[in-house]
Amino acid sequence: MRGRRLNGRYELLELLGAGGMGEVWRARDHQLEREVAVKLLVPQRGGAGEAGREEMAARFRREARSAAALDSPHIVAVHDHGADEGSPFLVMALVHGSSLHEVLRDTGRVPLGDALRWTADVCRALETAHAAGVVHRDIKPANIMVEDAEGAGRAKVVDFGIAKFTEARATDPQLTTTGGVPFGSVLYMAPEQFRQERVDGRTDLYALGCVLYELLVGRPPYTGSAAGVMFNHLHDVPLRPSRARPELPPSVDRLVLTLMARVPADRPPNAGEALARVREVTDTGERRPAPRPPADAPLEPADSPPEPADSPPVPAVSTARRVWRDPDWTPTRLRPMPTGRRHTGLIAFTIVCLLIVGTIALRG
Incomplete structure (x- = not known):
């Protein structure tokens, strides 16, 4: 099939694909000196018997008429159609x-x-x-x-x-579906x-x-x-x-x-x-x-990802703690402890210091 020239004009160069109705070839239009896509109806794929092939050929011609009437950058343009040695073909823009x-x-x-x-x-x-x-x-x-x-x-x-x-067209052939x-x-x-x-x-x-x-x-x-x-x-x-x-x-x-x-x-x-x-x-x-972590989510080390070059340095923190990693997390500067929590810590620290001082005094 490669090298065949349809109607002396379209030379088949490379098979691009095949389906139920025929084959699609990359071809050369020797009249306009450009590459095109040619869809060729293969007779042996045209259904059972002569009636099936005639129906497929009629459907093929209707494809040419349908597509050629449509003008859109999102529809592959149809350039030509015809038949060669009983094989209908459709010439389209090559995408x-x-x-x-x-x-x-x-x-x-x-x-x-x-x-x-x-x-x-x-x-x-x-x-x-x-x-x-x-x-x-x-x-x-x-x-x-x-x-x-x-x-x-x-x-x-x-x-x-x-x-x-x-809309019904009077010139359209009455096409059927094989076996319903x-x-x-x-x-x-x-x-x-x-x-x-x-x-x-x-x-x-x-x-x-x-x-x-x-x-x-x-x-x-x-x-x-x-x-x-x-x-x-x-x-x-x-x-x-x-x-x-x-x-x-x-x-x-x-x-x-x-x-x-x-x-x-x-x-x-x-x-x-x-x-x-x-x-x-x-x-x-x-x-x-x-996404938020499920209750039984496996934990992994909280290794901080590298900081962007233009970001301020992040103070060193211990990696002994294990946390669930949010996939959308990005490093930020550590915030100071909220006031209420800071006061609680100071009070606890003071109480510990007083206990230590009292113990030393008793021993003295």
Whole structure:
């Protein structure tokens, strides 16, 4: 496949990934002398029989039409589409960076600031798509790319392969689902997709809540067999992300659980409102108070951390005492003893001195 030139123009250079609908290649556009990403529908993956392949091809063409109509810096641009030797292909801008799937694979979880920033970017992409009447229906980490440092880490949504126009178009082919199985990724699908009910923009917001959960915790909200995960989406509420990361503020828990509400009416009404809520959580910057030691917390030596260069010296203190170390503790100057405690000490010292003097006098 490497070296194949589609329609005499797009030369396939490197396989970037593969999925249920086909393969994604880094390619060279010899007409405009630039590198692009080409999504190629592989016939043998097009389903069972000729009917399955035709349906996949029709869905592929609709992806081109859906994505080409969307203009947003947070949606990967579509440049061209066509077919070569019976294989439909889609030409897109090449994003220099990694998918969130790759980020999670390499890091396990991400800082809160990055998770909220990328979530906001996806909200902006969905706001544009939903305004055009397009529901993505397959928001997941693998379909969200993050540009490298030159792109300032901006997130972009890709793959409108199973996008659905919310308004019926007379020219659209009547596409079905093989065996009545809903399209999408089980780990991120909203309950209404499993029930094969009407979907709208709130369906994408549910999936985005699942993605945000995974960015924070390092795993999807529900795991296990496909049947078990489907049951969870339909009947359960995920654990709060702060159960896995206690430093997360309550506002983050509320944001995730609101996006993942089982009833669509309980989610934000649109992507613009979801973006406003993400911004609110980002701007408030809530932080939980420093943790306090449990009653049976193990003790450790109170070794003082090194003083900053511009801080006044701290008087030497004994390290024989053992204390619980507060992770947010920073060294400060020792304060003088409170007045009441100082007076008590002086009185005790005076009494001891008088007893010693009286004993010496008696012996004399």
